[in-house]
Every structure is written in C-alpha cells, then in structure tokens.
Amino acid sequence: MQELRDAGVMLRLIYEAMKRKGVDTGAIFDRLGVDETYVYTDQLRTPHNAQLYFWQVVEEVSGDPDIGLHLGSLLPAYKGQVLEYLFLSSPTFGEGLRRAQSYQRLLSDAAKADFFIEGTEVCMVLETASDEVRRLKHFNECFVQGLITFFRSITDGCFQPVRIEFEHQRDRGQHHVREVLGCDVVFGAEENRLYFPANLLNHASAHAEPELLALHERFASEQVARLEKKDIVGQVERIVAELLDGGEVTLDAVAARLGIKARTLRTRLTEAETSFNQVLADFRYRLARQLLATTDESIDEIVYLTGFSEPSTFYRAFKRWSGNTPIEYRKLASGRDVMVDAL
Numbered sequence: 289m290q291e292l293r294d295a296g297v298m299l300r301l302i303y304e305a306m307k308r309k310g311v312d313t314g315a316i317f318d319r320l321g322v323d324e325t326y327v328y329t330d331q332l333r334t335p336h337n338a339q340l341y342f343w344q345v346v347e348e349v350s351g352d353p354d355i356g357l358h359l360g361s362l363l364p365a366y367k368g369q370v371l372e373y374l375f376l377s378s379p380t381f382g383e384g385l386r387r388a389q390s391y392q393r394l395l396s397d398a399a400k401a402d403f404f405i406e407g408t409e410v411c412m413v414l415e416t417a418s419d420e421v422r423r424l425k426h427f428n429e430c431f432v433q434g435l436i437t438f439f440r441s442i443t444d445g446c447f448q449p450v451r452i453e454f455e456h457q458r459d460r461g462q463h464h465v466r467e468v469l470g471c472d473v474v475f476g477a478e479e480n481r482l483y484f485p486a487n488l489l490n491h492a493s494a495h496a497e498p499e500l501l502a503l504h505e506r507f508a509s510e511q512v513a514r515l516e517k518k519d520i521v522g523q524v525e526r527i528v529a530e531l532l533d534g535g536e537v538t539l540d541a542v543a544a545r546l547g548i549k550a551r552t553l554r555t556r557l558t559e560a561e562t563s564f565n566q567v568l569a570d571f572r573y574r575l576a577r578q579l580l581a582t583t584d585e586s587i588d589e590i591v592y593l594t595g596f597s598e599p600s601t602f603y604r605a606f607k608r609w610s611g612n613t614p615i616e617y618r619k620l621a622s623g624r625d626v627m628v629d630a631l
Contacts, residue, residue, distance in 0.1 A: 296332025356426025
C-alpha cells in the first residue's frame, strides 16, 4: 500500500502560525526529533498519518487544548504555489476551483475536496484517506481556516463561509469555535463540509489570462507527473520492509515482487531521481533510527532487522549516515520523544 503524504507547504504554514502565536517551536521540533530548518526542505512531503502525533506534541508543548483552532486563525495565506496561479489566471473562482480539483495531489495524497451546488449554496466535502485524521479536532479546525484564508486571498476578500460541519465532537468550546470561524458550525457530522454562497463561483478574477492559465495547467500537470514517478519509491520501500527479515534484499527480488523487469525498475527509479541502493540505504537508516529510539532491542537484533550481515558493517553505515554510532544515537534519543520518520 502506497504511503500517503502531505506537501511540506502545509507544515511550513503551521510553523509560521506557531511563531506568530509565540509557541515554543524549538521544543516542538526537539520532541519531533528534527531541526526546525526541516520545514524548508526542498520538495518536502510528510506522511499524512504523522498529523496525529504532530498535533499531540503541539498541544502538549503549547498547553492549549484548542491549539488547532487558534493556529488556524494565524495561518499565512497559501502563496506562490502553482495552485494559487491556477485560480488567479482562471476567469472565475468557480473555474479555478474546478481546475484545481485535478491537481489536489500537489497539496496532499490523502486529503481531497469535492464540491456540488445545493440551491443557493455550494457544499465542499473535505475528505482524507485516514479516518483518524479526518476526526482530528486540531487538524480539521486548522485546515478549514487555511482553506478559507486562501479562498479570501484569491477572491479579493469576498469569500465567506455560511456553515461548517465537522466530523469531530466537542464537549466544550463550541461557541468559541463559532466566534473564531464567523459562521454556524456543526459538530459530530457525517462528513467534514464547508458551505458558501453559490454566487461566489461567478466571482471574476482580476488576473485572468488564458495564456497564463494554459502555462500554469501545464506546469501543474508536470508536477503531478513527477509525484507519480516517485510513487515507485514507496512501492519499493514496502517490499524492502517485507524482504528484510528474509535475508539479502536485491533489485532483482524487488522487481520480481513488483512484476516488472529489473531493468524497468532501475529506469523508473532513475526517473524518480534516485536509485535502488539509495532507497535501500534510506529505508535501513530510518528503520535503524526508529528501533534505536523507540525500542529496547539489542544492537545485534537491530543489525538483523535492518538486513545487515555483520555488526561492524551496520556500525560503519550508521556512523556514515548520522555522524553518531548506534549507541551514541540511542543515548541522544533517550532524552526526548523522537518522531523518527513520522515527519
């Protein structure tokens, strides 16, 4: 099964909101086990299910039980990305919305939005592939505000929701949520939904330009195609995980499990700007970090679980990857909660 990921821009916007609110971002990222500069990693995409642990840490560090709601109101507008250009160069907001549906993967593999008209209102259904994330209070209340802020920025401030429905329940603070969101809010609904006036679909863009629109659509298509090429990396990692316990993991063995020729797999990995040896090394490194940081497995057992034949080979590889020996890394990790590869 392909691991679903979110574009790094989502994490960057939340990071900027945390700084605006004065949240101790250093403490948060120390708990997550990554440096704060991680959020600016080029072409960053984070596992969608990492949202669960991320928001748990943010709430614990901030001490704010409504942190998702409060950060959402401080999110910068989503700017400088191809989806924004698609909206701006489309003749109307509705046309931009329809075009953007084809390129939602640029934001997330897991989160999707569809919309339909109900009388005088448009209903936008906000879905994610993870049931747990879809019912996560902080994620929902932050994400919907990010969406509203973006829609306002491309409609010259005209966008205003009339009702929001959330799947998650709330035992307290319902009135506060309605105040922050500025509209009627329903909790415990069957789906996460955002309603807004249908006449907004006809809102004309002052930046509409057919030639630019064609250029932006082509660029968006190329970006999606690039992501699709990288899907092979996730498929290879899944098979590597299955094969590690059985002994040596080879290009031929993985290709056979995928039902393709080794030459084809090598070509597809090259198109994804990587190689089989690189994918294998990256996977082993992440697995080793996870086992060292979150389990009491012996080093000898970790050597076996990561597919190395000799402890000395594992030690040399881990030192090359991390700059620390496995024992040094375990001591460093024991002093903090490490999210390892959740981000």
